[in-house]
Amino acid sequence: MYSPSGLSAAIRLKQLAAEVGNDDLRVVLLEKAGEIGAHILSGAVIEPSAINELIPDWHSESNENRFRDATPATGDRMRFLTKRGSIPIPAPPQMNNHGNFIVSLNQFTKWLGERAEEIGVEVYPGFAASEILYGPDGSVLGVATNDLGMSRQGKPKANFERGMEFHARLTLFAEGCHGSLTKQIIKRFDLRRESQPQTYGLGLKEVWEVQPEKFQKGQVVHSMGYPLPADTYGGGWMYHFGDNLVSVGLVVGLDYPNPWLSPYGEFQKLKHHPLYKSVIEGGKCISYGARALNEGGFQSIPKVSFPGGALIGDTAGFLNVPKIKGTHTAMKSGMLAAEAAFSALRNNDSGTVFLYDYEDKLRESTIWKELKEVRNMRPSFHNPFKLYGGILYSGLEAFILKGRAPWTLSHKMPDYAATELASQSKKIEYPKPDGKISFDILTSVSRTGTNHEEDQPVHLQVKDWDKHAEIEWPKYQGIENRFCPAGVYEYIEDDTKPLGLRFQINAQNCIHCKTCDIKVPGQDINWTTPQGGEGPKYFMT
Numbered sequence: 001m002y003s004p005s006g007l008s009a010a011i012r013l014k015q016l017a018a019e020v021g022n023d024d025l026r027v028v029l030l031e032k033a034g035e036i037g038a039h040i041l042s043g044a045v046i047e048p049s050a051i052n053e054l055i056p057d058w059h060s061e062s063n064e065n066r067f068r069d070a071t072p073a074t075g076d077r078m079r080f081l082t083k084r085g086s087i088p089i090p091a092p093p094q095m096n097n098h099g100n101f102i103v104s105l106n107q108f109t110k111w112l113g114e115r116a117e118e119i120g121v122e123v124y125p126g127f128a129a130s131e132i133l134y135g136p137d138g139s140v141l142g143v144a145t146n147d148l149g150m151s152r153q154g155k156p157k158a159n160f161e162r163g164m165e166f167h168a169r170l171t172l173f174a175e176g177c178h179g180s181l182t183k184q185i186i187k188r189f190d191l192r193r194e195s196q197p198q199t200y201g202l203g204l205k206e207v208w209e210v211q212p213e214k215f216q217k218g219q220v221v222h223s224m225g226y227p228l229p230a231d232t233y234g235g236g237w238m239y240h241f242g243d244n245l246v247s248v249g250l251v252v253g254l255d256y257p258n259p260w261l262s263p264y265g266e267f268q269k270l271k272h273h274p275l276y277k278s279v280i281e282g283g284k285c286i287s288y289g290a291r292a293l294n295e296g297g298f299q300s301i302p303k304v305s306f307p308g309g310a311l312i313g314d315t316a317g318f319l320n321v322p323k324i325k326g327t328h329t330a331m332k333s334g335m336l337a338a339e340a341a342f343s344a345l346r347n348n349d350s351g352t353v354f355l356y357d358y359e360d361k362l363r364e365s366t367i368w369k370e371l372k373e374v375r376n377m378r379p380s381f382h383n384p385f386k387l388y389g390g391i392l393y394s395g396l397e398a399f400i401l402k403g404r405a406p407w408t409l410s411h412k413m414p415d416y417a418a419t420e421l422a423s424q425s426k427k428i429e430y431p432k433p434d435g436k437i438s439f440d441i442l443t444s445v446s447r448t449g450t451n452h453e454e455d456q457p458v459h460l461q462v463k464d465w466d467k468h469a470e471i472e473w474p475k476y477q478g479i480e481n482r483f484c485p486a487g488v489y490e491y492i493e494d495d496t497k498p499l500g501l502r503f504q505i506n507a508q509n510c511i512h513c514k515t516c517d518i519k520v521p522g523q524d525i526n527w528t529t530p531q532g533g534e535g536p537k538y539f540m541t
Contacts, residue, residue, distance in 0.1 A: 003174045003330065006312065006313065007334070008050065009334035010116050012334065012339065028124065028168070029113075031127065032127070032129070032529050032530075034125060036109060036113035037538070041203070043237055045100050045102050046070075046108070047099075047323075051328075070102070071218055071240075071242060073097035073099075073220050074219065075218065076095065080224050081224070081226035083226050085274070089224075092322055094323040102218065104242075126532045128146055128532035129143040130143075130145060141308065143171060144163050144166070147160065148160065150457055151455055151457075154457050170308065170341050171308060172334070173312070174313045178292055179315045180526075182311060195299065196300050197414045199254070199296045199300065202292055202485065203250070203290065204267040205248070205249035205289050206247075207539075209283055210244055210282075215244045215246070217240055220239055226270075227266050231258075231386045232252065233381045237250075246283070248280060250267040253295060254292070254483075258426060259420065259477065259482070260425055265482070268430070288445070289536060297321055297375055297377075298408075305356065308354075309355075310340075313330035321374065321378045329370065372403075376397055379409040379410060379411050380393035382409075416518065416520060419479065441485070444486075445486050445511065449536055450508075450509065450511050456530065459510070468503055469497070469501060470498060472520070472521065473499055478490075479521070480503075483519045484515060485511070485513060488509045489503075510530075510535065
């Protein structure tokens, strides 16, 4: 499946096959997006260790197929924001970006996909894997894509096409954060039996074309504090890359307690802070997107191998939260899985394949060491002093203990369970967008290129919409409308309903961020794949 980890695994498998003259090894990649990279979203500053290993000349002037759109990071700034000012604070060593590159991750993924095709990987964009296939012994046999041409009522239309089954000796799941099939695999094989629950953040991002005199190529800026309340983990960023382009974004931890909080609203407020406004004012917003990301870190890594397959990349949760980077760990995990897979397939001509070596290689790798060293930083923000206690503890870990703390902090609860009742929380009113710096949500969605055929089964599955409203509205007063960064959910006045309100799902707006599946308190929204090729069509994200 398309992602930096999936592509890295596919490329590494073909490299290993080529080394022994095996031209018969078939490696197939399926992707729900209509084209390579269209659903990929990140900041992004990448650490090049994994790509240096996979394709050593990836950025070399001597390589005519090099990736040309990587901007070397030239400077770091870390700021704690008050409502109108900013205070310089020391950045932990993990956030030192010397030697790193600012990229558009969807452009990087597209380039990586081209390299995969060159080496013989079979790529199939527009194929949404929607079902896991199992063999008679219960092992994973492959995946199936969903049927096309189904009506909203679930009946075949004139253009109906049956989905396809893809059988494989080994299936690597590289769905990214909170994958729809990964959820099923984790439950079926009880892969979290020895790990803590995964926790998440929601990243919201815009790319701006700014005035040349405000552009500082390679500049990397991070911020904490305003506009988020002290009981909500998160922070902002501003990366100058390319030609007069600036990536601006905000990550909000999805364990925030106040149901009146809107991550999208907080992001719009952030852009009006002088630190950000001074750069983007007078510029042009050219793209928008949002995506959930794993924040559980070391404590939340599940078992990654199971009969017939494995989890790789962000679907297993290898993001380094303090470093705010996961591309290098995702790619490295894909490469490790590929090496274990190649060895297992060569030594097992038939029968079920189990990647024992992958689990071992992972624990011996830089991924394990890197994530273990920073394991306490994210959960440290669960303390009586909230944000301020977390900053102090993180400083202790980073500068004094240097990752050698003999203890391991725990996550308190799943993100949805942290949500408090609306009646017990402070109501938040957000300013009206000015249309220059801040925008209404539908304007932003229009910048994602999102497209879904309306007459198809709703891929955001809620068994009973009316029952959902009757349970959730009295407690949380429309939290779905506020946590969704794409205007998918709303409550509409309807006198025929018991509450005088009707729960509405505008699935055609969905940008595949997965927040609803993670944050809804009743856990009755199940994100599944729509028809293949649909969803956002991100540009420069």
